[in-house]
Amino acid sequence: MTGFILLRTLQALIVLWVMSFVIYGLIGLMPGDPLDVMIASNPGATPEVVAHLRAIYGLDQPLPLRYWHWLTDAVVGDFGFSRTHSEPVLTVLGPALLQTCKLMLISFTISVVMAFVLGVAAARRPGGWADGAISLFAFAGISVPVFWLALILIIVFAVQLHWLPASGMGTVGDGGFLDQVRHLTLPVTTLVLANAGQFTRYVRAAMIETMRMDFIRTARAKGLDESRLVVRHALRNALIPVVTVMALSFGTLFSGALVTETMFAQWGMGKVIYDSILANDYNLALVGLLFATLITLLSNLLADLAYGWLDPRISLK
Structure with a gap:
């Protein structure tokens, strides 16, 4: 019984890792990004400010690299902040x-x-x-x-x-x-x-x-x-x-x-x-x-x- 539970736990971790990669990729491929709403509400934002914000949020990096940063933080319990609520997830x-x-x-x-x-x-x-x-x-x-x-x-x-x-x-x-x-x-x-x-x-x-x-x-x-x-x-x-x-x-x-x-x-x-x-x-x-x-x-x-x-x-x- 213990071996069965341990095996299923390992399988669950693998499934969660695969699902995190798939979901992160699908969300990342959606049109637009989190900064679009912020930019739309502030028409006076200059291209330099937009580029600086993208660098702060890591949106200027390739999608696989962004996923790797998220995964390494999630492993230690840091799942990031919610942009819409301005609070931890x-x-x-x-x-x-x-x-x-x-x-x-x-x-x-x-x-x-x-x-x-x-x-x-x-x-x-x-x-x-x-x-x-x-x-x-x-x-x-x-x-x-x-x-x-x-x-x-x-x-x-x-x-x-x-x-x-x-x-x-x-x-x-x-x-x-x-x-x-x-x-x-x-x-x-x-x-x-x-x-x-x-x-x-x-x-x-x-x-x-x-x-x-x-x-x-x-x-x-x-x-x-x-x-x-x-x-x-x-x-x-x-x-x-x-x-x-x-x-x-x-x-x-x-x-x-x-x-x-x-x-x-x-x-x-x-x-x-x-x-x-x-x-x-x-x-x-x-x-x-x-x-x-x-x-x-x-x-x-x-x-x-x-x-x-x-x-x-x-x-x-």
Whole structure:
């Protein structure tokens, strides 16, 4: 187990290094550079001043050399400054990461619990009324666009009923726990409805396939209690393919919930990465994308470890 984790850690470091090179190169090849905005806001800047600023920021150097300077600083923990925020990159990403953790962990946990309950209920009697209703809910969640779902929730619960705030992360001057819960309710509900349907379909399909296997029929013939049969035998074996999908989705949530964060004015990782790319904020965009890559790699590692726990026949070497 230790050797497996060390090997995966080494692989993750290599992937992060390759991704940093690719992302830095792609951002560097974008038209314009961070100084263009500064120059546009100061038409009186002379060519000498512009050349001096480019030398200060290292923009007069070739792209590979600039990447090497960034990499050597990043190895010792210096990820540079955000040009748009005039603060260290990690200082800017800290609040965004905290908000994303609250939003994503809550929505992911609720989605997984709902998927297990609904998927198992649908798989126990395929073709029944419960299966039909759950499948309809799942397909609706998969098909409805996230931005449209967010708009409907805002119109109903914020505009019409006035139960919940339409956007923001907290009330100015309040900031208490209950106030944060009220502001998180609509974005969490949007993400839950958008993801629970997908997870439910995977759990249902895996459970139906597992319930048809020989060892399930043998256990049922021996008189094993149905609830114990479903939970301890069928569900555990059905989780192996489902864990893979959920692990990949978890990594994507940390950087891909841009629409939800934009609709509800949530200052999360997706919004930060998007804004930094538009503003040519190289350091902030690069570190944000690398962090999203790291989360995906960690999710895959946890999924592999879960395989060994779910099925002892799987050897992690």
